[in-house]
Amino acid sequence: MVKIGVIGLGPIGSMHVDNLIAGKIPGAKLECICEQRPVTDAKYAGIKVYRDVDDMLKNADIDAAIVSTPSFTHFPLGKKVLESGRHVLVEKPVALCTADAEELAKAAESAGKLCAVMLNQRTTPLYARIRELVRGGGLGKINRVSWVMSNWYRPDIYFTSSPWRGTWKGEAGGALINQSIHNIDIIAWVFGLPESLRAWCKYGKYHNIEVEDEVSCVMQFGGDMSATFITSTGEHPGENRFVIAGDKGFAVASGGRLNLTRFKEGSLSEYTANTKYVFGCPETEESVEEFDGIGPQHVGVVSNFVAAIEGREPLDYSCREGELSLQLANAMLLSSWKNADVSLPIDGAEYKRALDEKIASSVLRENPKTDFIVDFKKSFR
């Protein structure tokens, strides 16, 4: 049995705790919780609760910890857990910048422990299918990708009820590093990282926040592939439409469906080069794949972490995997700040210096609003 301590009992930490208590994670046992606020919920009676991470790491009999505290604490707490000789799984984002993610990966290597990241949307069957199609060559050479992910709507209370959300100090970004980190992780997971990108961010356009709540980005990949990514936390209903234009097929993912158009007689480029019909188009075959589930999500990631600790599975969601979306999020912000193209991988030290300047004049909210209602299941898109 892998004995786990969960640090941070906000909405997501509570979900991890509840999943462990419900026995949803094979081979794992909830040993304790660490939460700096008083824990009064009766369902946690009987579970050892620490108020301080150092106290937990010194005294608790745990093999691993899940860090589900505010984003700016992931790196220092993750490192602390590793240095105490335990495995760690940190919530997304793995850190605020690639330089810190790199340091965390190195800390795990030198401690000989696992460092995992909550990349739960990789378990979404629709995205796994897209990856299989693209990587398996089912769509041929990919020419263009477009993902408009603008249904991450959040009202003001989402930010004002929290000390850290929507601030440079608390999360070093907004729509990119918090909500869309999942989508840009899928882009990197399916297509790899681009060679360069150019992004335009709007800061506090819809909300009274320091960070970005609307982003438009163009990416250039090797092999002449380009991609556009648009995200927003200010539109409603917005849309989630992921389009992939390949030489053998055209795929549109939207509303839990994958619409596939395949070219009956081979590739589009062959047809383009050889047809005699001036206004001709190739013959196509259409199919629709329906995906009615979101897959195992957080339970899947924690289960893999535990299985990797026990040596039953390789670690699928490592810190280095978590760095990919951070590369993209950091590069998009850097591009917007510099008003210029940015090459990837970014210079982590340069980004960290630029971020530190933002953080220097940023403040956590001193009196977050307390009159709010959380319906956490509605947060997932």
Ligand SMILES: NC(=O)c1ccc[n+]([C@@H]2O[C@H](COP(=O)([O-])OP(=O)(O)OC[C@H]3O[C@@H](n4cnc5c(N)ncnc54)[C@H](O)[C@@H]3O)[C@@H](O)[C@H]2O)c1
């Ligand atoms: N993977 C996902 O689907 C998903 C969903 C929601 C949030 N998240 C991530 O999880 C993190 C937490 O989000 P949240 O909405 O639950 O935040 P939150 O602010 O509502 O809750 C965080 C909790 O951690 C506690 N805490 C903070 N520092 C602590 C410390 N040093 N020791 C002990 N407890 C401490 C706070 O008191 C609070 O109860 C964020 O980084 C967010 O990006 C991930």
